[in-house]
Amino acid sequence: xxxxxxxxxxxxxxxxxxxxxxxxxxxxxxxxxxxxxxxxxxxxxxxxxxxxxxxxxxxxxxxxxxxxxxxxxxxxxxxxxxxxxxxxxxxxxxxxxxxxxxxxxxxxxxxxxxxxxxxxxxxxxxxxxxxxxxxxxxxxxxxxxxxxxxxxxxxxxxxxxxxxxxxxxxxxxxxxxxxxxxxxxxxxxxxxxx
Amino acid sequence: xxxxxxxxxxxxxxxxxxxxxxxxxxxxxxxxxxxxxxxxxxxxxxxxxxxxxxxxxxxxxxxxxxxxxxxxxxxxxxxxxxxxxxxxxxxxxxxxxxxxxxxxxxxxxxxxxxxxxxxxxxxxxxxxxxxxxxxxxxxxxxxxxxxxxxxxxxxxxxxxxxxxxxxxxxxxxxxxxxxxxxxxxxxxxxxxxx
Numbered sequence: 001x002x003x004x005x006x007x008x009x010x011x012x013x014x015x016x017x018x019x020x021x022x023x024x025x026x027x028x029x030x031x032x033x034x035x036x037x038x039x040x041x042x043x044x045x046x047x048x049x050x051x052x053x054x055x056x057x058x059x060x061x062x063x064x065x066x067x068x069x070x071x072x073x074x075x076x077x078x079x080x081x082x083x084x085x086x087x088x089x090x091x092x093x094x095x096x097x098x099x100x101x102x103x104x105x106x107x108x109x110x111x112x113x114x115x116x117x118x119x120x121x122x123x124x125x126x127x128x129x130x131x132x133x134x135x136x137x138x139x140x141x142x143x144x145x146x147x148x149x150x151x152x153x154x155x156x157x158x159x160x161x162x163x164x165x166x167x168x169x170x171x172x173x174x175x176x177x178x179x180x181x182x183x184x185x186x187x188x189x190x191x192x193x194x
Numbered sequence: 195x196x197x198x199x200x201x202x203x204x205x206x207x208x209x210x211x212x213x214x215x216x217x218x219x220x221x222x223x224x225x226x227x228x229x230x231x232x233x234x235x236x237x238x239x240x241x242x243x244x245x246x247x248x249x250x251x252x253x254x255x256x257x258x259x260x261x262x263x264x265x266x267x268x269x270x271x272x273x274x275x276x277x278x279x280x281x282x283x284x285x286x287x288x289x290x291x292x293x294x295x296x297x298x299x300x301x302x303x304x305x306x307x308x309x310x311x312x313x314x315x316x317x318x319x320x321x322x323x324x325x326x327x328x329x330x331x332x333x334x335x336x337x338x339x340x341x342x343x344x345x346x347x348x349x350x351x352x353x354x355x356x357x358x359x360x361x362x363x364x365x366x367x368x369x370x371x372x373x374x375x376x377x378x379x380x381x382x383x384x385x386x387x388x
Contacts, residue, residue, distance in 0.1 A: 003208055004258055004281040008200040015197055064198055075280050076289045076315040077271070086269050087198040095270045098382035114315060117308030117338050120381035121270040144311050145347040153339040158384035187314035188292035190352035 008073055008086055011046035014065060022062035030055055030106045031130050031165045033062075038080070038108040038173045041067040042182065049177040050109055052080035054088035054097060057104040057126050063097075064088035070185070081107050081115040085122045098123030108170045109136050110163070113144030119159065126160040130170025139178035142186040202267055202280055205240035208259060216256035224249055224300045225324050225359040227256075232274070232302040232367045235261040236376065243371040244303055246274035248282035248291060251298040251320050257291075258282035264379070275301050275309040279316045292317030302364045303330050304357070307338030313353065320354040324364025333372035336380040 017037065024030045030053070037051030048068035055062055066084025070076055084105065085097070092100040104126040105119065110133045119127060133143045147153055151161045178184065211231065218224045224247070231245030242262035249256055260278025264270055278299065279291070286294040298320040299313065304327040313321060327337045341347055345355045372378065 003204045003212070004284045005204075006202040006280040006284050008202065010197045010199075018197070070289045070315075074287060074289050075283045076291075076317065077276055077280055077312055078289075082271055086200040086271055089269045090198045090200050093268060095264045095268050095272075096379070096382055097270075098384065102384070112311060112315075113341075114308055114311030117306060117311045117340075118271055120336070120338060121306075121308060123270065123382040125384045142314070144314060145341045145344070146311075147307075147339045147341050150339070157381065185290075187351065188290055188317040188319075190292065190296070190319045 006075060008069065008075070008078060008083065010065065010083070010087065011041065011044060011067065011072070013040060013044050013046070014067070018062060018065055023060050024055065024062070025060040027128060027162070028165060030060060031108070031128060031170070034106045035108050035130055035166060035170045035173060037065055037067050038170070042173065042177050047072050049173045049182065050080040052084040052105065052107040054084050054124065055104045055106060057102045063100070063103065064091050077114070079112065079115050081105060081111050082118060085118060096123040098125065102126070104128060108173065110143070113146045116146055116150055119154065120157050124159065126162070127154060128162045128165050130166050131174060132164070132167060132171070135167070135171040135174055139174050140184040141174070200269060202263065202269070202272060202277065204259065204277070204281065205235065205238060205261065205266070207234060207238050207240070208261070212256060212259055218249065218254040218256070220254070221322060221356070222359055224254060225302070225322060225364070228300045229302050229324055229360060229364045229367060231259055231261050232364070236367065236371050241266050243367045243376065244274040246278040246299060246301040248278050248318065249298045249300060251296040257294070257297065258285050271308070273306065273309050275299060275305050276312060279312060290317040292319065296320070298322060302367065304337070307340045310340055310344055313348065314351050318353065320356070321348060322356045322359050324360050325368060326358070326361060329361070329365040329368055333368050334378040335368070
């Protein structure tokens with residue numbers, strides 16, 4: 001067996017967006033940047049309507065951006081938040097993003113169950129969300145089975161959570177995607193054997 | 195900004211283990227294979243004491259193996275199950291592993307919150323676990339905040355769940371790792387700002 005490898009890349013257009021050092025002190029403007037990534041990912045045909053990024057929390061320096069790369073890299077794990085966390089680890093040279101200072105994960109939509117579970121392992125100190133879970137579900141995306149008190153769970157781990165930052169703008173990217181007939185792919189439904 | 199990339203690889207020793215086509219019809223023997231991956235990952239110094247693999251459920255043909263690659267690839271996401279799912283997508287050429295038939299994810303330890311959330315997105319039809327969540331917690335690994343009824347949640351999605359397959363052997367890999375002074379890395383504990 002030749003050993004498989006998985007190469008996770010960002011779309012080429014990301015080089016335009018993050019050509020020079022990006023510093024965004026204001027949290028609302030960080031979200032506007034991330035919602036822009038989600039919209040451009042759809043417009044360029046490089047993935048689903050989800051964007052995320054890791055910033056240095058206090059200065060707003062962009063560490064790494066992420067967009068949904070599930071279909072384009074043939075990997076169900078490649079959600080925007082996972083991509084941003086994986087890329088930030090490469091930029092900082094550590095699996096523990098907190099080793100590089102207090103980091104903030106900004107996501108255009110509240111994380112699904114998988115991405116939520118990834119957040120404590122990533123070392124980020126803060127999570128900022130745009131659209132709500134129910135905005136994603138409203139257009140047909142499955143967000144998975146999360147603990148009922150997921151926000152309290154993160155806060156108990158000393159991770160800040162900020163919701164509804166530019167929620168309408170973030171949700172509009174989802175609605176526009178659905179209206180344009182974008183593929184809503186979810187987990188496969190299995191049929192039980194007799 | 196030069197765009198970061200993330201290259202997820204398997205350790206070189208995996209070529210010995212999976213040199214030829216691997217077919218393991220019996221589920222207990224599939225688990226023995228996976229527990230062996232976990233033990234060897236520790237022995238070779240290539241990662242934490244966790245192994246996983248995706249098999250074709252009905253025939254037992256190995257599609258892709260995985261081991262913990264968090265420290266070695268500087269990525270908090272690279273848990274054994276995530277690695278196996280990502281590699282299986284590359285082997286099968288699709289983010290939806292179910293497109294290649296009914297697949298089974300065998301994991302040496304019950305999945306953490308992140309890996310649990312990844313399972314419905316992966317398209318696998320079956321999950322087989324060795325050690326229990328509490329075996330991992332007993333040696334200091336954080337498994338995250340899972341929904342209380344996570345097994346029922348998977349079953350509701352028509353994903354089979356089999357627990358305690360070679361539990362003792364699988365747990366022994368965790369105990370041996372801890373006794374040998376292996377690093378128990380978890381999510382960073384943040385200290386709240388005043």
